[in-house]
Amino acid sequence: MAKHKVTMTINGQSVTAEVDSRLLLVHFIRENLDMTGTHIGCDTSSCGACTILIDGKSVKSCTYLTVRADGANITTIEGIAADGTNHPLQQAFHDQHGLHCGFCTPGMIMRSIDLLNTNPNPTEKEIRWGISGNLCRCTGYNNIVKSVQQAAKEMAKETKETV
Amino acid sequence: MIPANFTYHKATSLKEAIALSEELGEEAKYMSGGHSLLPMMKLRFATPEHIIDISKIDGLSYIKEEGDYLKIGALTTQTELEHNSLLKDKYPIFGDAIWLTADPSVRNCGTIGGNIAHGDAANDQPALMLALRATIIAHGADGEKSIPIDEFFHGFYMTALEPGDILTEIQIPKSKKNSGGAYHKVERKVGDYATAGVAVHLELDDDGVCQEIGIGLTNVSAVPMRLERGEELLRGKVITDDLIEQVGVFASEDAEPESDLRGSEAYKRSILKTITKRMLNKALERARQ
Ligand SMILES: Cc1cc2nc3c(=O)[nH]c(=O)nc-3n(C[C@H](O)[C@H](O)[C@H](O)COP(=O)(O)OP(=O)(O)OC[C@H]3O[C@@H](n4cnc5c(N)ncnc54)[C@H](O)[C@@H]3O)c2cc1C
Ligand code: FES
Ligand code: FES
Secondary structure, eight states, X not given: OOEEEEEEEETTXXXXXXXXXXXXXXXXXXXXXXXXXXOOOOSSSOSOTTEEEETTEEEEGGGSBGGGGTTOEEEOGGGSSOTTOOOHHHHHHHHTTXXXXXXXXXXXXXXXXXXXXXXXXXXXXXXXXXXXXXXOSSSOSHHHHHHHHHHHHHHHHHHHHHO | OOXXXXXXXXXXXXXXXXXXXXXXXXXXXXXXXXXXXHHHHHTTSOOOSEEEEOTTOTTOOOEEEETTEEEEETTOBHHHHHHOHHHHHHOHHHHHHHHTSSOHHHHHHOBHHHHHHTOOTTSSHHHHHHHTTOEEEEEETTEEEEEEGGGTEEETTEESOOTTOEEEEEEEEOOOTTEEEEEEEEOSSTTOOOSEEEXXXXXXXXXXXXXXXXXXXXXXXXXXXXXHHHHHHHTTSBOOHHHHHHHHHHHHHHOOOOOBTTBOHHHHHHHHHHHHHHHHHHHHXXXXX
């Protein structure tokens, strides 16, 4: 079996490994790196529970070969805020009850980071379409939308303060 | 779900990719975005022995007008198409279609070249290409070739691309004044493939007479389908409500949808008629703006 040496940055740390061609990035993250915040919810690239950021863009890591991530800059849910603190999206999901079982939440948050980066002030419709590749079987989405709205406001304040 | 074993190869130039493909033979597959191919490999519907990654080839990602054409590089992602200002201003049919294609994370990876090269009538970009009368540019062992879209789709997952050919560019006649296009598909849920979809592009002269028209249909036949009878009826005429009604009927009669989980054959014929009429009206409205 062909092995490939890959080096990538995950949550700010450089990681080097030898991997099989067919190893999916989600398995590399969960099993090789033991970071289990990135979930697997389907076999068909539909649910978005596995969403991570590759070079700042949301990607379903179950539909990405680890070898292709050679040289990439990757962020997972574990890497969005320092230990003991919450990213504005995490805080908002907490405040707005944007989760019940929590299975979809890491993916929802990673997707929403990309959404708010490209569109800092989305309408409700843009949020709903923006998270359309992420399924939630619990909340009915309303509180997720509210969470993203709260985070958008918070993050806009933060950018103002830092400018 | 884990794909069957294969060997990964990365190509950094067209030449290298084509040479690799020649060397590895028919069991090798190109991968660009991987968002059609990898899902099929995970379900073991596809079990290629070799994957040649072409996504890192430089210079195949662009959207520009040059000479008489709008030119789109094959590796341009659907997200790039969605946010491109030239397309937003002059080719709004792309916005209509990309918005309804898959979901934002898939679109971050999926490429226009892959969407067309896949040869799947369920994909949304093929109908657009039919309506816009695109020409497909490909590179293979014997150099560059240019394939009119009407000769491109051969069958289920089959195209005019020979093994080893790489789709490199899509060329579309530049948008003229008094022209307009529109796309819509009915889907069961956001991100699903089309139950049925219709792309329309038309050009009017100063008297409002239809000079050019393209109508492409999504997921209602084995191969992405051109609604020829509809185009013939409208070409050379001032488009009236009666003519639009008639073309809607043609769409429902000429398509070859099959009953499946997305709906019965009768349902699909019925919505096709409605979408066709709506897209003709929307394209007309845009052409007259
Ligand atoms: C959950 C989900 C939902 C989706 N929904 C939709 C939808 O609603 N509408 C829609 O249109 N699509 C949909 N797609 C498909 C998506 O748009 C794909 O990304 C796209 O169709 C294929 O592009 P790709 O770059 O990922 O191609 P790949 O998966 O890399 O390749 C697809 C095929 O084309 C070949 N190929 C790729 N690039 C080239 C090239 N440049 N030259 C020659 N051959 C090439 C490959 O060998 C392969 O056979 C969906 C995908 C997913 C995962
Ligand atoms: S696990 Fe469902 S989309 Fe990746
Ligand atoms: S909170 Fe349970 S799936 Fe979303």
